[in-house]
Amino acid sequence: MTIVDNTIESDAGNPDIDVTIQDARWETMVPDVAALCAAAGEAAFEASDVQIPLAEISLVLADDDFVASLNQQYRDREGPTNVLSFAAHGDMSELKELPTNMPVMLGDIIVAYDTVEREALHAGVTLDDHLRHLVVHGMLHLLGYDHISDDDAAEMEPLETSVLAKLGVSDPYHNEAMHSPEESTERNNV
Numbered sequence: 001m002t003i004v005d006n007t008i009e010s011d012a013g014n015p016d017i018d019v020t021i022q023d024a025r026w027e028t029m030v031p032d033v034a035a036l037c038a039a040a041g042e043a044a045f046e047a048s049d050v051q052i053p054l055a056e057i058s059l060v061l062a063d064d065d066f067v068a069s070l071n072q073q074y075r076d077r078e079g080p081t082n083v084l085s086f087a088a089h090g091d092m093s094e095l096k097e098l099p100t101n102m103p104v105m106l107g108d109i110i111v112a113y114d115t116v117e118r119e120a121l122h123a124g125v126t127l128d129d130h131l132r133h134l135v136v137h138g139m140l141h142l143l144g145y146d147h148i149s150d151d152d153a154a155e156m157e158p159l160e161t162s163v164l165a166k167l168g169v170s171d172p173y174h175n176e177a178m179h180s181p182e183e184s185t186e187r188n189n190v
Contacts, residue, residue, distance in 0.1 A: 015041065043136065054102065067111075083112070089144075111138070129168075
């Protein structure tokens, strides 16, 4: 890993995941947080049907205020959410048209510390595992997966839980504490 201006660049290969730590609590509370995020993102990328030779992702570890501002600006929703994903490409098939030797920015993943910590405590899971889950979830969104419809969720969630199992994380969709009625509604909107 290379650190440049509070941004940690993964040297591991594909995808290239640049982790920016905007809230220092991430580093304090999650040992080697950048490596954890890179491993989770890479695992999701490798498990997907989308294979791009030179993919790039920006991952920002922020706080609730930053995520709430993005949520309001880009989704017209008040307050923070646990993770936001902004895909650079609406249709993954368009990526097949690009030269294979050209880097492709897949998009941005932004995670809110306060909300993630609160959810982890509520669910009785570690902050590390909940962060892994949200990075995998966000990466799958960047790769074109979704859970808006039942059919989409039937494709995304088993892939997500399979990746998480490989990372040693329990299935979050079978942990009732992970999904309060508010979170279940929000889950369908991220």
